Amino acid sequence: MDRASRTSANVTSPATEAAETTGEQGDATPKRARARRRDRTTASMADVARLAGVSSQTVSRVSNGYAGVNEETRRAVLSAMKELGYRPNSAARALKRGEFRTIGVITFTLATTGNVRTLEAIATSAAHEGYAVTLLPVAIPTQDEVRGAFTRLEELAVDAVIVIMEVHLLDAATITLPPHVQVVVVDSDAGDHYTVVDTDQAGGTRTAVRHLLDLGHQTVWHLGGPEGSFAAQRRADTWRAALTEAGHVPPPLVRGDWTAESGYRAGLELAARENCTAVFAANDQMALGLLRALHERGRRVPEDVSVIGFDDIPEASSFLPPLTTVHQDFAEVGRLCVEAVLRKMRREGPERGTTLVPTRLVLRASTAPPPGRDAERP
Amino acid sequence: MDRASRTSANVTSPATEAAETTGEQGDATPKRARARRRDRTTASMADVARLAGVSSQTVSRVSNGYAGVNEETRRAVLSAMKELGYRPNSAARALKRGEFRTIGVITFTLATTGNVRTLEAIATSAAHEGYAVTLLPVAIPTQDEVRGAFTRLEELAVDAVIVIMEVHLLDAATITLPPHVQVVVVDSDAGDHYTVVDTDQAGGTRTAVRHLLDLGHQTVWHLGGPEGSFAAQRRADTWRAALTEAGHVPPPLVRGDWTAESGYRAGLELAARENCTAVFAANDQMALGLLRALHERGRRVPEDVSVIGFDDIPEASSFLPPLTTVHQDFAEVGRLCVEAVLRKMRREGPERGTTLVPTRLVLRASTAPPPGRDAERP
DNA sequence: CCATCGGATGTTTACGTAAACATTACAGCG
């Protein structure tokens, strides 16, 4: 109950009481009273200094772990801090230091696993480096929206920005980037203009396509992602290239929008094609919808049709059948984003270039050799 | 190409050039040079004022849309702002105003749909109100971790905090909440001490259980969530109560940890029970695993076993079979969180109390009457 | 015994903004 009562509602500021009992300081009382501002909820360095009997500069030194402070003095300051419940004012700190220790993350949506997992990794890595993460989702990816987002981010307190989306939408908008803000981009091929960190889309795609071809499939169909996405584009391009290089004819591309529902619709279409024995879905959600469509149409997976996904979401192992898929290391992508953006801020790294995070094929139960090996041939 | 070159790497500060050409101001040059700081990337109000030939206070008035400014002067200031690429310094602003216009969100994980969707809604609503959202995921929900998170949040710039987790973990930790920071909690029953916004767990659960009983099932099994979660606790309690009230005997509780994998494991167990004809899963992911387990064990859904989930994740409609589930309005929860926390900050609302967001039963294809109506009876 | 050095601490100042207060100029009015 003691604990439960320590809610924000019940908190009384220890700073106030302590200040009341601190009777020295001979100067005019009205000044003191005025100096205590409209709310007397927070203690400043000056308050701590007064209580500890030192200068505020010494408090600052203790607060920042500066070396040249006598151990005894340090303890006195720390104890005063504790008594007053002192917390450094980050606004003042940011103003003085000229940096916010905050990274902004701009993204269209948190509906896709990839964005979320990347974001989570970014937040974790950033926290580890002493940075906070400010989130700014932009609901509708129009150019105006994007601009709006950035404007807000500028006025907010960020030292750097990580963009989780196709950056050409940024280029296309008339955005004035604040000059000192560093940008790192995910899901883009703009490595010649930006610093880009991304999953090795091409590598993952090749692995997937090759796996299906190695099983003996004549060709591989592709259930692609939406047009705006670089990842979708890259996966589709590589899928086509990989087939062509191996001497196979790429069938027409079928597009979805990343959702399971779109995968289902596309799946109904693919299920109707007798010669479709292998499908590479651009993400696991669409693969899920695809599996349902195939099931409804009586095409067994993997006996009749092999399906492979991309992402390796946690649920993929519980699909019917468990999905063979390309594993993305989102955590690593997020980590590298933070690393890259901090390096840029410290002018330690190159201004641009692309870093790719390798993928890994996870074999489960949704792929198998085609049914009648050499059934039909074009 | 013009656009592409407007990257952070290529940006030159318009402020610098303009300042260079601003030759008036007769005072000592060295002072000017020093005042321009180590980096000359940002223009301050003083710079704008100088260029526009007004005082910085007038710039401030224009910047904040203050009324008493001559239209001509206003235009001059705006034009100077544009020329210098002026952006208000939010650190200085926050320091002066005593508020950050930022809401902190603390959460254990972004792995669950609910947290993410709520977070997204919070961010959107907050942005709409002119607030930023600072994210702080805490990897492992130990008490020390929680305390660490809050310490960091305090030192960061937040005016309020939304906690997406069971708040008793907070109570149990020795956290000193900064006195002026308002807290709103999701996933808790601590409405007597905090402001709580949550989905109507009980209502949703009752709807689900009643639906299955109405179909004629003798009883309903429950695949519950992990112990630490209030939502899991609440759903389990209500499930038990609803059964008892209807004169049915609640079977033993089977627990998972929200993941599909845990649902699968639990599902294997449930599939072995002949008398299990209806299962209420505490979330959709576990329902997915459950479906797989039942399928593997040859128990058809919904012919042999009915399954109902909770959450209504987008993928639920693509499960095999499409999942009947309880729809949660996460967007509304997030929106209400922001609303509540802002109201608390403005002292317009009550300090505590619980707001529940209603659920909705979404009927799909995973539920049906039990196989042999009056087969066995306890 | 005094100059010097360096550790410990204090004082001053600036960061950029905006509230509070001060000043100016001009219109309206008796």
Next chain:
DNA sequence: CGCTGTAATGTTTACGTAAACATCCGATGG
């Protein structure tokens, strides 16, 4: 014609912190 009121703008100051610089004091060495 001078007084008053008000709109427009300028000046001063404080927000809380930390860099830069200043001071103090005891120890060390010549």
